[in-house]
Amino acid sequence: MTFSIIKTKAQLDSWLKKQKNPIYFVPTMGGLHLGHAELIKAAKKHGSKNSCILVSIFVNPLQFGANEDFEQYPRNLNLDSEIAKGAGANAIWAPSEKDIFQGDKNSLFQINVPPKLQKHLCGSKRKGHFDGVCTIMVKLLSLVKPKVLILGEKDWQQFIILRQLVNALGLQIEVKGIATVRDSNNLALSSRNQYLNSDEYNQALALPRSLQEARKSFKRKGSINIQKLRSDFEKNNLKVDYIQIVDRTTLTPLDQPKSPCLLAAAIYCGRTRLIDHTFLMTRSPIIAIDGPAGAGKSTIAQLFAKKMGLIYLDTGAMYRALTWHIIENQINPNDEKNLLKVLEDFKVDFKSSESSGPQVFVNQKNVTHFIRSPQVTEFVSKISAKFPVREKLTNQQKEFGQQGGIVAEGRDIGTAVFPDAELKIFLTASTSERAKRRALDLKQKGFEVPSLMVLEQQIKERDQADMERDISPLVKAADAKELITDGMKIEVVLDELTKLFREEVPEEMWKV
Numbered sequence: 001m002t003f004s005i006i007k008t009k010a011q012l013d014s015w016l017k018k019q020k021n022p023i024y025f026v027p028t029m030g031g032l033h034l035g036h037a038e039l040i041k042a043a044k045k046h047g048s049k050n051s052c053i054l055v056s057i058f059v060n061p062l063q064f065g066a067n068e069d070f071e072q073y074p075r076n077l078n079l080d081s082e083i084a085k086g087a088g089a090n091a092i093w094a095p096s097e098k099d100i101f102q103g104d105k106n107s108l109f110q111i112n113v114p115p116k117l118q119k120h121l122c123g124s125k126r127k128g129h130f131d132g133v134c135t136i137m138v139k140l141l142s143l144v145k146p147k148v149l150i151l152g153e154k155d156w157q158q159f160i161i162l163r164q165l166v167n168a169l170g171l172q173i174e175v176k177g178i179a180t181v182r183d184s185n186n187l188a189l190s191s192r193n194q195y196l197n198s199d200e201y202n203q204a205l206a207l208p209r210s211l212q213e214a215r216k217s218f219k220r221k222g223s224i225n226i227q228k229l230r231s232d233f234e235k236n237n238l239k240v241d242y243i244q245i246v247d248r249t250t251l252t253p254l255d256q257p258k259s260p261c262l263l264a265a266a267i268y269c270g271r272t273r274l275i276d277h278t279f280l281m282t283r284s285p286i287i288a289i290d291g292p293a294g295a296g297k298s299t300i301a302q303l304f305a306k307k308m309g310l311i312y313l314d315t316g317a318m319y320r321a322l323t324w325h326i327i328e329n330q331i332n333p334n335d336e337k338n339l340l341k342v343l344e345d346f347k348v349d350f351k352s353s354e355s356s357g358p359q360v361f362v363n364q365k366n367v368t369h370f371i372r373s374p375q376v377t378e379f380v381s382k383i384s385a386k387f388p389v390r391e392k393l394t395n396q397q398k399e400f401g402q403q404g405g406i407v408a409e410g411r412d413i414g415t416a417v418f419p420d421a422e423l424k425i426f427l428t429a430s431t432s433e434r435a436k437r438r439a440l441d442l443k444q445k446g447f448e449v450p451s452l453m454v455l456e457q458q459i460k461e462r463d464q465a466d467m468e469r470d471i472s473p474l475v476k477a478a479d480a481k482e483l484i485t486d487g488m489k490i491e492v493v494l495d496e497l498t499k500l501f502r503e504e505v506p507e508e509m510w511k512v
């Protein structure tokens with residue numbers, strides 16, 4: 001692989017013209033370390049073979065305050081090139097101030113970041129910093145026109161602001177955040193770590209250590225003690241610049257931490273300013289996928305759970321299992337007394353094995369195949385609409401979800417079961433598309449296949465019944481994101497879901 005070192009704008013233009021693959025752009029200020037290498041590696045992984053990775057190095061004067069470390073900031077193009085090349089970048093671009101500012105710094109059009117995004121955290125301490133970051137980023141992005149912009153999540157406020165900037169300007173660029181990389185002592189990697197002498201380095205370790213303790217204590221108790229955090233820092237000679245708890249996407253300060261939220265801190269260790277953060281959560285994240293019958297919810301939820309290493313909670317299968325149980329025991333579901341008795345004895349379990357995939361058990365009998373029969377399909381909606389059924393299974397689902405870390409799908413997951421899910425998706429498709437999928441599914445499972453017209457009619461009736469029932473009707477949660485999957489291949493739906501998921505649940509939130 002050839003590796004290019006680009007300096008002038010003309011060289012950049014000519015290099016860009018030659019590239020056949022989409023550009024993955026990793027902007028940096030140099031002083032590259034293993035954290036940057038991870039960004040480059042993540043770009044490579046994300047784009048597989050079809051990506052071209054460009055790393056920029058520009059120590060942006062606009063983002064440094066008068067008494068900050070602009071002069072001292074590490075500048076070593078040879079070392080940076082080595083690291084970028086080693087991690088798999090295709091080129092490094094180190095523009096001159098002249099190329100970026102085209103003459104006079106004062107004639108540059110500037111970006112003003114909305115006050116609500118920079119009023120807190122670093123923005124309140126480093127006046128004009130984020131205006132400077134955004135001004136330069138717009139310039140870099142307009143010159144490179146990348147497909148994907150790769151940013152470290154370590155500077156969480158910068159990440160959120162840049163993501164919103166790209167959205168607000170309608171740039172067709174995917175913004176991908178990469179989790180903070182830490183050294184073996186858990187200190188977040190930063191170009192500024194090289195300013196620390198060995199005593200200072202040891203003191204600085206209190207920053208991640210105390211944040212992690214606060215995270216653990218929040219998970220246990222649902223609250224944290226900021227005073228304790230402050231005194232932990234001070235005991236280690238760290239001067240607190242700020243400690244703040246904010247909403248993780250709007251960056252608005254929270255009086256009471258509400259799971260999940262961001263706990264961020266900046267401290268001075270000697271003369272070096274370091275930042276770090278953690279996410280406060282009482283449980284791991286939950287992804288709720290709702291939508292009408294036949295939208296592909298169970299296929300997608302299952303594959304997505306596998307891809308993300310989450311537990312798949314198939315609530316639809318729970319209702320199907322109960323319906324099967326009622327049919328099997330010849331219970332009249334309108335006979336309340338008998339229904340309650342059946343519910344008392346009913347226990348559904350999920351087991352998963354590499355060879356057979358997820359299996360559903362009712363009172364220890366494997367019913368995975370039976371619950372997909374047309375007879376169950378016919379009755380499941382009516383049975384699910386019964387109040388005691390709903391109550392029993394919703395409670396079981398909530399229990400399954402107590403620790404989080406699950407993908408659950410159904411019709412009322414985002415509204416009734418997990419109203420506080422971190423990501424809510426409403427997965428849907430047109431009736432004709434769903435009828436086609438249903439026909440294929442029945443055929444594959446060896447059941448008789450009715451005509452598409454009949455299937456469409458059944459689907460419409462089922463939608464109607466699901467939407468009109470009194471208890472937990474099928475409804476899109478106000479904060480759900482709609483995904484219409486007509487004509488989309490499964491892999492495309494999964495990619496789309498992954499993108500939406502990452503916007504709400506950064507990698508770091510995962511590691512509770």
Ligand code: PAF
Nearest residue numbers: 027028029060133136155
């Ligand atoms: O995070 C950085 O290195 C810089 O703030 C960035 C994004 C390259 C803009 O100068």
